[in-house]
Amino acid sequence: MKSLVKGILNSVFLVFAFPPALLAGFGRIGFFFQIFAHAFALMPGLPGDYARAAFYHLTLQRFPFTSRIQFGSFFAHPQASVGEGVYIGSYCILGRVVLGDRTLLASSVQILSGKKQHGRTADGKIDPRENYFETVSIGSDCWLGAGVIAMANVGAGTTVGAGSVVTSEIPPNSVAVGSPAKVIRSAS
Numbered sequence: 001m002k003s004l005v006k007g008i009l010n011s012v013f014l015v016f017a018f019p020p021a022l023l024a025g026f027g028r029i030g031f032f033f034q035i036f037a038h039a040f041a042l043m044p045g046l047p048g049d050y051a052r053a054a055f056y057h058l059t060l061q062r063f064p065f066t067s068r069i070q071f072g073s074f075f076a077h078p079q080a081s082v083g084e085g086v087y088i089g090s091y092c093i094l095g096r097v098v099l100g101d102r103t104l105l106a107s108s109v110q111i112l113s114g115k116k117q118h119g120r121t122a123d124g125k126i127d128p129r130e131n132y133f134e135t136v137s138i139g140s141d142c143w144l145g146a147g148v149i150a151m152a153n154v155g156a157g158t159t160v161g162a163g164s165v166v167t168s169e170i171p172p173n174s175v176a177v178g179s180p181a182k183v184i185r186s187a188s
Contacts, residue, residue, distance in 0.1 A: 010065045013047075013054035021058035027078030033059060034076070041074040056082070070107075077113060077133065083140060096133050100140030100156060108147045111136055115151045115167065139172060157187075 020039075024032040036059075040052045049068050056063035060080050067086040075094045083101035088094070092105055095113035099105075114134030119127045138144065139156030146162045154160060155172030164181040173187035 006065075009050050010054065013050040014057070017051060017054035017058055021055060024059055027059035030078075033078050037074040037076070041072055044071055079135065089146075096135045098135060098137045100138060100142065102140055103138055103142045105144050106146040106148070106162065109144050109150070110148070111138065111150045
């Protein structure tokens with residue numbers, strides 16, 4: 001019965017999210033994608049969870065209905081993929097990312113699109129025409145604590161402690177903490 005109700009709710013919210021997804025070119029028109037990603041991020045409660053899931057199901061490379069994204073969280077780029085059973089806490093900002101199955105993100109996690117997003121001119125000024133977006137991969141069964149900032153890949157089965165800053169790749173089945181994040185425990 002519970003799965004039937006969830007299926008009906010997902011269908012209702014797909015209908016609701018279809019016009020904004022269409023205007024966003026199903027993720028291909030960046031301007032409209034960003035507007036609607038921000039608007040859906042501000043929808044409160046359980047209806048907001050379903051609305052965000054429906055919008056991202058229609059606009060990201062992958063977003064299954066078994067995953068949830070909480071209030072205030074949004075994807076900055078449609079070039080993102082989310083696995084089965086992923087939980088994204090409140091106030092997360094996600095760039096070009098691949099989130100593995102059953103990965104959990106606490107509140108205020110930021111996953112940037114790599115470490116070198118913006119280029120500079122020969123005289124050192126920021127060049128708005130040069131963007132170097134990379135896809136950051138967070139493996140399956142990971143837990144990223146509150147306030148983590150990730151700019152590099154995190155291997156499957158890894159826990160990253162709250163407030164850590166991931167600037168270089170973290171191997172699978174590790175525990176990493178600090179700024180920059182350092183592995184303090186690893187299953188060999």
